[in-house]
Amino acid sequence: MTIQRLDNIGVVVEDMAAVVAFFLDLGLELEGEAEVGGPDVDRLVALEGVRCDLTVVRTPDGHGRLELMKFHSPAATTAAEPNAQVNAFGFRRIMFAVEDIEGMLSRLRARGAELMGDLVKYENGYKLAYVRGPEGIIVALAEKLA
Incomplete structure (x- = not known):
């Protein structure tokens, strides 16, 4: 199986x-x-x-x-701080591949999401960013560079 x-x-x-x-x-x-x-x-x-x-x-x-x-x-329980950092135990983030990371960041910021660190051009040909959305949900965005 x-x-x-x-x-x-x-x-x-x-x-x-x-x-x-x-x-x-x-x-x-x-x-x-x-x-x-x-x-x-x-x-x-x-x-x-x-x-x-x-x-x-x-x-x-x-x-x-x-x-x-x-x-x-029953009411939900709190297992961790809602604004815990990415290195806290448990599932901490979801990553999505995107085409226009700057446009995506602009759209998400307009809704109150926060860029956690910097938008980084990573050595392997990606632009990467971590965003904190509602309820502390962390989403990583990755744009492959041509």
Whole structure:
């Protein structure tokens, strides 16, 4: 048996509208929305009384998905500081390949995202930037230079 593909990455959020808007501004597309809960979900995730809003966004090529979850019950818990640095334990960032990194940064800053460090031209032919979006979500952007 082997893994067939990475299906999605789950991200627990508080402000679903702000996080969805951030990822749509990045160029992801809305795939679907639902409310999940009930005994099967409770058994699956080992919690009781789950009621969760779920929004799935995907990359334009359809291969990458984020499953954004807002838990109404039980309440989400804080595992780490929301503004933790990129070297904190756990999943800390998602990287996307982009075509116009400066344009993307401008669009994201207009929505309140912050450039974490500098826009860097890296030795292997990429422009790279780390951006902190809503709820401390870190997104890395990479533009391949010709």
